[in-house]
Amino acid sequence: MLGNKRKSVVIQTDGLSFTFGNQQVVKSVSLRVPAGSIFGFLGPNGAGKTTTIKLLLNLLHADSGSIHIFGQEIKANRIAVLGQIGSLIEQPAIYAHMTGRENLRNRALLLQIPHSRVEEMLALVQLKAAADKKAGRYSLGMKQRLGIALALLSDPQLLILDEPTNGLDPNGIIEIRQLLMRLVKEHGKTVFISSHLLGEIDKMATHVGIINNGEMLFQGSLEELEAMSKPLVQIEIEGNPAEAAAAITSKGFTVADVEQDTLFVDYLSKAQMGEINTLLNQKGYVVYSITKVQKDLENLFLAITQKANA
């Protein structure tokens, strides 16, 4: 399913399953996250994203299946594997009674990282000015940025981020996006990032995995996902769109959707577009525009998850 450009796989799970009580929340998930990718792990709330991430970090123990990270089995090589991962799970875990700088210094102490790196991280996530303020008084966005700084502190090869842009304002979201893209492009890192919003992911992800009700519905490159979306002919007209749709259908074309003054017809060829145009003109409709469009990813995502729910 993945592109041929793949050099190596950083995260590989096979048949990963996990049950909370009676409910199976992860169902035989087999992930392949290529090195140097930004892997968007998408799914609605409650789809099993956080549980999968906790399994990847060995916080939860799978009922069945295996996890290999950097080619090493996680349980047998827990410390070696975790040494290469920086993570942020759900809300950032921050000591509220300590300042932002102290939170980073505490982590630096545990990981034996020099204090200069703490200052670099504070600058990177733009918390220098608030570094000596108690983290409990930070806004949600500032906490999130501190959480990202904590994840990046050890300069890990793999970043696992669970909804890292929660609570960030649009500028903050753009900054984090640019930062992650820079880390991948310039420093060869791999980023595994979960979100319930495709719009947030499709601007930076190179690969996408879609999970719903614990099942992987799609996994592959962004191009592969786009290829799944069938092109449509979008026709903007003046006149009764329902009647126009009936006329188009009578010629053997499939009308996918009818909106207020716009029709969507399954795309076949350029000749088909010409034919539809002529037909509508003959029937007295004014055609303002007729173009080939791709179904946007948001709708595609919804279609994939809704199909699975049906």
Add this chain to the structure above:
Amino acid sequence: MKGFILSFKSEFYKSRKTFGFWGAIVLPVAIVGLIAILTFFQSSKVAHTPGMMLWLGYVGIVSGFMGNLLLPFYIIFIAYSVNNIEHKADTWKTLFTLPISKWSVYAAKYFYAMFLVFLCLFLFYALLIGTGDLLGMLKPSELHFSDYNIAAYLGEIYLKLFLASLGILSIQFLMSLVWADFLKPMGIGLLGIIAEIVANVSKWEYVYLIPYAHPFLVLTNLREATRSTITGKTPGAMPSLSIDIITREVWVSLVFAVVIFFIGFFIVQKKSVK
């Protein structure tokens, strides 16, 4: 070992601005300070007391409420405080995704709680000796503290108290690790203390099996031993006070501590971090 030392340092770094840490310092400073001030202003009442009796009376004020009240409650609070830092910040998940063994994280936290109990008891000991000596210097004609040296004897008592408190610490530590709220470990701890008081009042012969009774037993057994030493002394001679540190209640406390420490680790190893 490196992971343990780093985690232990981190425990100090995290707690140094919390009441959990400062409690270990403020509690002995406040209590001993108060006793010293009262003794200073009421020195005329004990003006003719010989040095040894003066010392026993002076350090005995703390022992009066240390066994039943102060030490068990302090341990309940410390065990809660050390674990609550992580519950409150939701940081267990972070601690267990660091490249440090779970054993190091768990053991460092446990030994840090133990260190705080030790620090508190050590400060009680050092401050009692220090303030006693100081009072003797400030009022040499009334307070004859300099006539007797109680340091070694008191040191043995506080060491024994520390060892006798480890059973309670282990139980409370495990409960505070597993449960995020204060009420469960506090409630069960309180029940333990009540059970200990009832067992002592009714003179139950197996009271030494209740960990919550150990500090109290150390001090009651000691009071009896001291009384018999003093009454049995050769007339005119200064009695030599000493104690057996490893007694039955201390053994039971240590066994509880070791067994529950390992059970706790087993739970941490198997437990999922939600």
